[in-house]
Amino acid sequence: MLAGWFRAGTTPTAFYLFLATSATAPTADINTKSELTEIADTNGYTAGGISVARNSTDFDVLTEDDGNDRALVQLKDEVWTASGGNIPASGNGARYAILTDDNATAGSRDVLHYWDLTSDRVVSDTQTLTLQNCEIRINES
Amino acid sequence: MDILKYFKKKEAPTTQDRQYFEYAPADIYPKTARKIIDVVRNHREVPNNLLLYLAEARRIVDYLELVNTPKNKCDENAIPLRARALELCRLWFTEELHASIGFAPMHLHITSDERYRL
Numbered sequence: 001m002l003a004g005w006f007r008a009g010t011t012p013t014a015f016y017l018f019l020a021t022s023a024t025a026p027t028a029d030i031n032t033k034s035e036l037t038e039i040a041d042t043n044g045y046t047a048g049g050i051s052v053a054r055n056s057t058d059f060d061v062l063t064e065d066d067g068n069d070r071a072l073v074q075l076k077d078e079v080w081t082a083s084g085g086n087i088p089a090s091g092n093g094a095r096y097a098i099l100t101d102d103n104a105t106a107g108s109r110d111v112l113h114y115w116d117l118t119s120d121r122v123v124s125d126t127q128t129l130t131l132q133n134c135e136i137r138i139n140e141s
Numbered sequence: 142m143d144i145l146k147y148f149k150k151k152e153a154p155t156t157q158d159r160q161y162f163e164y165a166p167a168d169i170y171p172k173t174a175r176k177i178i179d180v181v182r183n184h185r186e187v188p189n190n191l192l193l194y195l196a197e198a199r200r201i202v203d204y205l206e207l208v209n210t211p212k213n214k215c216d217e218n219a220i221p222l223r224a225r226a227l228e229l230c231r232l233w234f235t236e237e238l239h240a241s242i243g244f245a246p247m248h249l250h251i252t253s254d255e256r257y258r259l
Binding site: 055056057060061062063064065066067068074076132133 | 158159166190193231232235236239244245246247248249250251252253254255257258259
């Protein structure tokens, strides 16, 4: 954000939403994807996660809340369907959903936001994991 | 509640890539709180897109009327519950509004009203 707004840097053309295990809990001090542990890929989950476009399709609800001096941005529902086996294929389940930028080097992607799925989630073969209305709060003050 | 019955659609100040809605908090919070209370207490069915919020609705149904109490008149111990009630009502209302336009992209503008500040 600082690079894009105040340093005339390059803003990402898209974001990525990936799933991480509970091995490392994301905090405000986490900077890049490499500091977290992504779930195992295959069976319907692709390493790096789902691409999220910077448009009204993928960020489909914007709320301007004057009374609380904030804006709220919701992602469209994101869905993973397990096919050919469970998601994740091995190891621990998905505990966090993480939004990153689109750095070509996946491990260097900036962590922008995260959501706690409250427990390790494993999606059985043919079942789906839907993240509904993931919301980012941006405070003005 | 017919969600569209209460909305005031206004032209967006600039070209928008989404439908624009403007609501006053006094239109959103009391009516939505009443609706949620009715849903929970009378075990009414809700569409799948609202199931996400039903667990929280059940947990705080006894406190949803707190949305009608300004923060400075609220018992100190009840302030966190009031905040949860306001947030639940906002999310529920937003989801209903979004569903009413077929989940098309939208911009919801909630105007300022100190009585409903978190």
